[in-house]
Amino acid sequence: MTVVVLGGAGYIGSHTVDRLVEKGYDVAVIDNLITGHRAAVNPKARFYQGDIRDRGFLDRVFGTETNVEGVIHFAAFSIVPESMENPLKYFDNNTGGMITLLEAMKDHDIKRIIFSSTAATYGEPKQIPIKETDPQIPTNPYGESKLCMEKIIKWADKAYGIKFVALRYFNVAGAKDDGSIGEDHHPETHLVPIILQVAAGERDGLKIFGTDYPTKDGTNVRDYVHVMDLADAHILALEYLKDGHDSDAFNLGSSTGFSNKEILEAVRKATGQPIPAEDAPRRAGDPSTLIAASDKARKILGWKPQYDDVEEIIRTAWNWKQSHPKGYNDRGEA
Numbered sequence: 001m002t003v004v005v006l007g008g009a010g011y012i013g014s015h016t017v018d019r020l021v022e023k024g025y026d027v028a029v030i031d032n033l034i035t036g037h038r039a040a041v042n043p044k045a046r047f048y049q050g051d052i053r054d055r056g057f058l059d060r061v062f063g064t065e066t067n068v069e070g071v072i073h074f075a076a077f078s079i080v081p082e083s084m085e086n087p088l089k090y091f092d093n094n095t096g097g098m099i100t101l102l103e104a105m106k107d108h109d110i111k112r113i114i115f116s117s118t119a120a121t122y123g124e125p126k127q128i129p130i131k132e133t134d135p136q137i138p139t140n141p142y143g144e145s146k147l148c149m150e151k152i153i154k155w156a157d158k159a160y161g162i163k164f165v166a167l168r169y170f171n172v173a174g175a176k177d178d179g180s181i182g183e184d185h186h187p188e189t190h191l192v193p194i195i196l197q198v199a200a201g202e203r204d205g206l207k208i209f210g211t212d213y214p215t216k217d218g219t220n221v222r223d224y225v226h227v228m229d230l231a232d233a234h235i236l237a238l239e240y241l242k243d244g245h246d247s248d249a250f251n252l253g254s255s256t257g258f259s260n261k262e263i264l265e266a267v268r269k270a271t272g273q274p275i276p277a278e279d280a281p282r283r284a285g286d287p288s289t290l291i292a293a294s295d296k297a298r299k300i301l302g303w304k305p306q307y308d309d310v311e312e313i314i315r316t317a318w319n320w321k322q323s324h325p326k327g328y329n330d331r332g333e334a
């Protein structure tokens with residue numbers, strides 16, 4: 001039996017593929033390599049380059065990979081500010097891509113999907129920590145595109161019996177602890193890798209977006225999970241569906257919040273670098289505080305995150321950064 005991982009050359013996808021291979025699963029990866037990296041894919045996984053919006057391509061892959069026990073779907077755009085400027089790009093790839101994928105799954109009789117959803121589906125929360133049953137009112141098109149995916153799949157489950165697990169990620173950071181794979185976005189927009197670029201001398205300083213939020217120090221508060229712990233949750237979710245359980249959604253977070261200034265301090269400690277920073281205006285679409293209630297995933301999926309120290313998470317990212325100063329170095333840049 002094969003697990004097909006869409007977006008398996010991306011940051012979270014490549015770590016999940018690595019873990020699946022390590023655990024002995026047979027893995028096939030689909031990725032269009034727009035944001036992913038071929039070198040990030042574990043060589044024991046079969047690789048198909050193509051786009052999830054291309055129905056003919058999906059048919060060819062599912063025609064070759066005929067024994068699929070489930071798909072894990074990461075192939076999506078995920079940058080909040082970009083989604084504010086170009087919402088249709090997000091609805092086309094994320095929401096539209098999901099429809100094409102589900103049609104192909106239906107026709108090839110594939111009945112299980114684990115997919116990346118996000119804390120951004122909740123929008124500005126009414127209460128902290130956020131529970132899975134809380135209202136989902138996104139404040140940006142990225143979150144809305146993912147919420148649409150959640151809604152579409154519920155109906156596909158009812159009509160075609162495609163069982164799903166939606167995993168609502170909070171903030172992800174870190175890298176495999178041997179430093180062989182890690183986070184490499186072009187351009188980079190996420191907080192931890194940006195601060196590490198400053199630590200490495202690639203940027204002059206960090207701009208802290210917004211210092212007047214109603215939080216402990218005025219900066220946004222986020223909940224960070226190690227990428228390998230996230231990878232494990234996908235495998236547990238697949239096994240949960242294979243055991244015959246019903247479709248569901250789970251938050252994946254640590255249940256602890258760190259402000260942007262606290263993350264900056266943690267990176268200063270983990271790297272030993274001074275890291276200059278300046279206050280900057282708010283970034284459009286950012287909710288003030290996002291902290292997960294993650295007891296549901298722990299209880300029902302049996303999820304046990306291995307990393308509970310944010311500095312330790314940052315150290316793994318710094319290890320990757322130092323061993324790969326240019327990331328995968330596959331974008332033809334000097």
Ligand code: UDP
Pocket residue numbers: 080171189190191192194206207208209210220221222260283286
């Ligand atoms: N952020 C920041 N400066 C940066 C990049 C991000 O202050 O150069 C802030 C951002 O406004 C948010 C937090 O860091 O409050 C996390 O942002 P990120 O893009 O990493 O993840 P998101 O929460 O959008 O998924």
